[in-house]
Amino acid sequence: MTHLTRFLNQIGGRPYESTTGRWLRSTNPFTGQDWAEVPLCGKDDVETAVEAAHLAFTRGPWPSLNPSGRGKLLRRLGDLVARDAEKLATIEVKDNGKLIAEMLGQLRYIPEWFYYFGGLADKIEGGVLPSDKTDVFAFTKQEPLGVVVAITPWNSPLLLLTWKLAPALAAGNTVVIKPSEFTSCSTLALMDLIKEAGFPNGVVNTVTGLGSEIGAALVEHPKVAKVAFTGGDTTGAAVYSEAARHIKHVTLELGGKSPNIIFADAKIDDAVKGAISGIFAASGQTCIAGSRLLVQRSVYDEVSARVVDFARSARLGNPLDGATQVGPITTQQQQEKVLHYIDIGRGEGARCLLGGGRPSAPELAQGWFVEPTIFGDVSNNMRIAREEIFGPVLSIIPFEDEVEAIAIANDSIYGLACGVWTSNIRRSFAMANAIRAGTVWVNTYRAVSFMAPFGGYKKSGIGRENGQAAINEYLQTKCIWINLGESVPNPFVLR
Template identity: 60%
Template sequence: MDLGLYIDGRSRPSASGQFFDSSDPFTGEVWSRVPAATAGDVDEAVRAAHRAFTSGPWAEMTPTQRGRLLYRLGDLVEANADRLGELEVRDNGKLLAEMLGQVRYLPEWFRYYGGLADKIEGAVTPAERPGIMHHIRYEPIGVVAAIVPWNSPLVLTVWKLAPALAAGNTVVVKPSEYSSASMLYLASLFGEAGFPPGVLNVVTGVGSEVGEALANHPLVERIAFTGGEGGGRAVYQAAAKSFKRVSLELGGKSANIVFDDADLDDAVKGAVAGIFAAAGQTCMAGSRLLVQDSIHDAFVDRLVSFVSQAKLGDPLLPDTDIGPIATPPQFRKILDYIDIAKGEGATCVLGGTRAEGQGLGNGLFVKPTIFTNVHNGMRIAQEEVFGPILSVIRFRTDDEAVQIANDTPYGLAAGVWTQSLDRAINLPPRLRAGTVWVNAYRVVSYLAPFGGFRNSGIGRENGKDAIRDYLEAKSVFINTRRGVPSPFVMRLPSVESFGG
């Protein structure tokens, strides 16, 4: 199946006419060909977005009209959820059950921000000086570049698209070269929903070419990026050259903390959901499991027994628990980190090798892996692996747990497992993370801001305030009196009048 770029409301080949292959992570077979966009294609997409922003139907729409289009798009996503979910699985190998759950939830983003589109109100400030009226209005920024990774492409794109469009911007999306199909299918729904040409554009290709051309384009006013720390740094540096607005949702090394008063059955399930349900290929993965010393050994035994029952296999089958690794480079990276952990002295109590055999097709599978005897200074505890590898770290006191959890360059998420009301209330403020779950893990909502501290990024996505990041505040002063005084006789107020 040959795919096309989506530019100015239509699907078309790249200017070069070249494609690159997209392989199914489970079968290893090429199932689609994705157009390799050129810098010229990027320029055309950005200019189409700029035209749509500055003139034509989209520029003239009221916020209420934009909101109605977003509602209509949400309905179309809901109607096409099964197809979108299957495309995601073919591209990134995640479980169909997980992808369908994500895609079926996505319409709520379009509905939420569709409803919010005409709720962004300016303000009239109190009169500060006679004859001068001042009000604040909020206006869209312009062309937004959305650059998204391969692990959850639709979710991470919609987190950007919905608020950006509700605010009145236009968008050029650059999906990962490993997972472009679902985004191109979503783009086709925009025309069906009634969005004018140019409001959404999709260009595909490798980041070093297409992403760089997009980040450096002079007509792009804002960049919304989700991906690795290295890619985020490159985007940030490119944006700084022309002072583009930027949001970065990057990696994590999140701590999932189990106290001795926790419901251990729930905590085991929470630890597994945090790291193995998505084969560890999620920025919020609870890759560091902090277990209180008094229950450490018993908890690890219970955890190993539970994870040992997990079934690896075809992600399209309903009884599969863990799917393949999405890309060959990521597969090699995970195996390298397993060797690094062993070399550092960590004890592998489960997995630790590639998984092969009947039912695994030609997929790149890694056995769910658990390391104990990990101390927080090890690379396996400090560096993001993005795979099904769990590092178990002992702690004794609440203070030590907080110290270990915060001792990382990242600060994306954390989990706390306890039946203590005191801990449930007082520990989250002490954890330097953008999201803290108590007796839960990997819960997100269109209502809840998501983002991280430190190296985990800049800015927040989701929630009411996210739309503000796609708007510019403008001050308007109106002189209500006739007769402007001569500038040559104007005098500044004396220092004394300010109380100095």
């Protein structure tokens, strides 16, 4: 029997299995073999984790720690992540099948979030208010919300957790993390570094298990003040609905069907690279995937042919091999979903220019691979152009001019991101202003930063992660009035 690496939760600063005594196995998407296991928690474990976080928020060293002290802990955690970047990246590759180059790049960048928000921790300020009441002094202060639940997806577990964890801790909250049941291992490995950094017991806790049971119990728990969720829009809507019933704060980073728009005056070499990056990097498993490639008709044939040629040369293989360019799909269920959408595209009459199935190479047979797939002559009313596939499937859509490009780009329930490729500076600004999306890239794609706010319009989400805007998502404003008068006026009249 193959030995499985065992990862444990941490609750209240101690290693924690589960009250169920059961385990979830993690399968390596490249080999199709189980390699690790994590606890399968139940509702009793949710109660334990939230109580630990609530206790840490209300008493003990964390609420008495000054903001500069919180910042020092965050910066120390950043140093530890940098030290263990290769170890954590390797765990993520085994867990979700993404390229080691991609995951190692993320892990080496993640410390910047802890440094940045560590620096912001003691820059949280209130203010003195002007007042029309001369005998009253009024001011505001910013306070943490309380217990924050972070529910994270399987595609970039630690990066997308860090987007929530760093500002939540900088603001003074405590956190319960629910990672995806498919990719929990790297999050549990990070908990060892959180303890090593010196965070007080209970400030950060984890509960692993099925989203339908554990996630729902966390969202409805009365001592949870906020839910920060990244995932699909259907699940996000359920989280939003349940949080609203209990009047909780939410941040939702949901799906996308992002347009990547190439004009005839673009540098075609760069635009083709941007098209490839937008959809085939990470095997298309990113919320910001540029899955709709809009190409101006005068260069449509040229761009389509060059994108197909470029994608055809992509090397599929072991994601731990630095030469691999396209890895497997993270879960077998998702692989089947992607293949089903490819069948839908063919049935809708789209022309399959490349791929369209599982690769035939015997060395890939055990993995959950889907060939880089490109459909041409797609219309925006087809399902493959409207629904999030979350895989390496590109739809190429022709357009005539700016007006039509904007109309097609905005004709979507989503509004997470957009790419624009042009040499015309006027067009750059015009398109950026007209596109209904939270992020617009001009002559680049998939650029993110700890300093730049990120989030969606429409069904792509609510709230913003990253940048100074993010920390405000984890704070609430208190207004304080101090009477400076000699006496209290008429108690029956509003002051």
